[in-house]
Amino acid sequence: MFDIKFQGLRIEPTLSASRELIKEGKSLYDVLEILEEGYNSSASKRKPNIIEKSIRKGNKEYKAVVAKTEVAYPDGFKEAVWRLIHFGKIGYKKERRREK
Incomplete structure (x- = not known):
């Protein structure tokens, strides 16, 4: 499960993610599909080491x-990884409300 790589680095989720x-x-x-094929969806300026991407599927985003980040293991081994810090879904209605 943890052999999935993006830009040559493993993707490792946090507990909450x-x-x-x-x-x-x-x-x-x-997650890999979103990172490779998605569009940049950062609502605000992020640090250079953070990537926020989205993809639309049907009426969901x-x-x-x-x-x-760099991860250090108890045996002293260190490696750089992509740490998944958030995964979410937003729903869209096909019809917009009409203004009165």
């Missing part, structure tokens, strides 16, 4: 936010 993925019934393969 893992829960968000499970809630939506998605996997890290879906899925968003993934990853941060490039």
